[in-house]
Amino acid sequence: MLEPSSDLNVEPYWLPFTPNRYFKRQPKIVVRAEGAYYEMADGKRLFDCLSGLWCCPLGHAHRGIADALARQVLELDYAPAFNIGHPKAFRLAERIAAMAPSGLTHVFFANSGSEAVDSALKIALAYHRYRGEATRTRFVGRERGYHGVGFGGMSVGGMPANRKMFSPLMLPGVDHLSDTRRGGRSFVRGQPQTGVELADELERIVALHDPSNIAAVIVEPVAGSAGVLVPPVGYLNRLREICTRYGILLIFDEVITGFGRLGTHFAAQRFGVTPDLITFAKAVTNGVVPMGGVIVRREIYDAFMTGGERAIELFHGYTYSGHPIAAAAGLAALDALVQPATLERVRLLEQVLENAVHSLVREGGVLDVRNIGLAAAVELEPDPGQPGLRAARVFDRGIAEGVLLRVTGDTVALAPPFISTDEEVRSMIEALRRAIRAAG
Numbered sequence: 001m002l003e004p005s006s007d008l009n010v011e012p013y014w015l016p017f018t019p020n021r022y023f024k025r026q027p028k029i030v031v032r033a034e035g036a037y038y039e040m041a042d043g044k045r046l047f048d049c050l051s052g053l054w055c056c057p058l059g060h061a062h063r064g065i066a067d068a069l070a071r072q073v074l075e076l077d078y079a080p081a082f083n084i085g086h087p088k089a090f091r092l093a094e095r096i097a098a099m100a101p102s103g104l105t106h107v108f109f110a111n112s113g114s115e116a117v118d119s120a121l122k123i124a125l126a127y128h129r130y131r132g133e134a135t136r137t138r139f140v141g142r143e144r145g146y147h148g149v150g151f152g153g154m155s156v157g158g159m160p161a162n163r164k165m166f167s168p169l170m171l172p173g174v175d176h177l178s179d180t181r182r183g184g185r186s187f188v189r190g191q192p193q194t195g196v197e198l199a200d201e202l203e204r205i206v207a208l209h210d211p212s213n214i215a216a217v218i219v220e221p222v223a224g225s226a227g228v229l230v231p232p233v234g235y236l237n238r239l240r241e242i243c244t245r246y247g248i249l250l251i252f253d254e255v256i257t258g259f260g261r262l263g264t265h266f267a268a269q270r271f272g273v274t275p276d277l278i279t280f281a282k283a284v285t286n287g288v289v290p291m292g293g294v295i296v297r298r299e300i301y302d303a304f305m306t307g308g309e310r311a312i313e314l315f316h317g318y319t320y321s322g323h324p325i326a327a328a329a330g331l332a333a334l335d336a337l338v339q340p341a342t343l344e345r346v347r348l349l350e351q352v353l354e355n356a357v358h359s360l361v362r363e364g365g366v367l368d369v370r371n372i373g374l375a376a377a378v379e380l381e382p383d384p385g386q387p388g389l390r391a392a393r394v395f396d397r398g399i400a401e402g403v404l405l406r407v408t409g410d411t412v413a414l415a416p417p418f419i420s421t422d423e424e425v426r427s428m429i430e431a432l433r434r435a436i437r438a439a440g
């Protein structure tokens, strides 16, 4: 908590995705972080249960990243992104492409997941036009999907609360698949064995609109923000088959699942399904500097490289695309994230987390527990008529228990840093158990 004597004026800052009036009555302020812990103004330590907002897998105050940043600020703090380059952006693109499934060879840089998604949607549209299929303008997203807050990402996303106020301005021509949790069993460990047929909805949507009108399908391989909705066995493979059959691009939004969260570089590799584009952000710099981007298949890049050599192929980009500071942080973060030992550690911790989190099954008011990789979700029964309130109490109690939780709706999401010990993961679950009991 903020110390009573503090003179911090909390009024002018409008916090995102936060009940501002409640927050400002009882501000929760962190002042520093190291390893897997935050420290609050009163000295209280909090275990970082979601690795920041899914973005700090290596923990905080990482020496290698800090040193790389300090050097980069003095070496080259900024370079224009258009018509000029700097070495680290090229090196980072090369390393990201090397981590990606084979065939995905080129990287376009943005500064967030939202920008990455909007970039991917625009690349998909332009790709079809370049190939003479300009009628392919429709997108297919998924209910409960989260693809950021730009108009494009919001439109293909499936979060009702995020869309409600902006309903008239959704992109035209978007359909949504059902979410992969629909009708499934509760308390499944890892991937559900049932539900592959949910992918067949894509056949129905394609038949309705005709394939010649559909540009791309965009899904999170594992829906993160909605509360770790794990795809049924075979589901992503079937989406891939349908997209391939009809010439539709498949976009995996790996903003959360990328860079090791599932024990592989990308979820595509964990599930053995290769999309045409991958969007990434968050962990690429360990969250230290904002960065996002899109990885595309060689054929997509090549389709743009036509026309006059002096012609700009894609009229799109950001002031800070491939920013030198972000690129330096990215290279330093990837030094650790690319290591086989890091991925092995995630796989081991996955078992620890799975066993621990499923011990919450018998706690009162727990409706579902889901997990895959180093990610899990605990869904609570909402207070009657007051969705979100119960989880908000669990969040507050969590702070008293020394854990910084992430709640959305009445679901608690967990994604601890890769540097966590087995004991820390188990303690995190025990703290959550106490918070659930105390919150009633």
Ligand code: PXG
Pocket (backbone or CB within 6 Å): 053, 054, 111, 112, 113, 114, 115, 117, 146, 147, 148, 149, 220, 224, 225, 226, 253, 254, 255, 256, 281, 282, 406, 408, 413
């Ligand atoms: N795509 C996916 C799959 C995401 O998870 C975005 C795009 C947007 O990224 P930016 O960088 O624009 O926020 C995201 C972001 C949570 C939580 O608690 C999740 C996100 C952001 C903040 C909180 O689950 N995901």
Ligand code: PLP
Pocket (backbone or CB within 6 Å): 317, 318, 319, 320
């Ligand atoms: N708005 C104005 C007036 C601008 O000049 C620019 C960029 O030049 C932008 C928005 C876009 O900013 P960014 O490139 O950081 O996304």
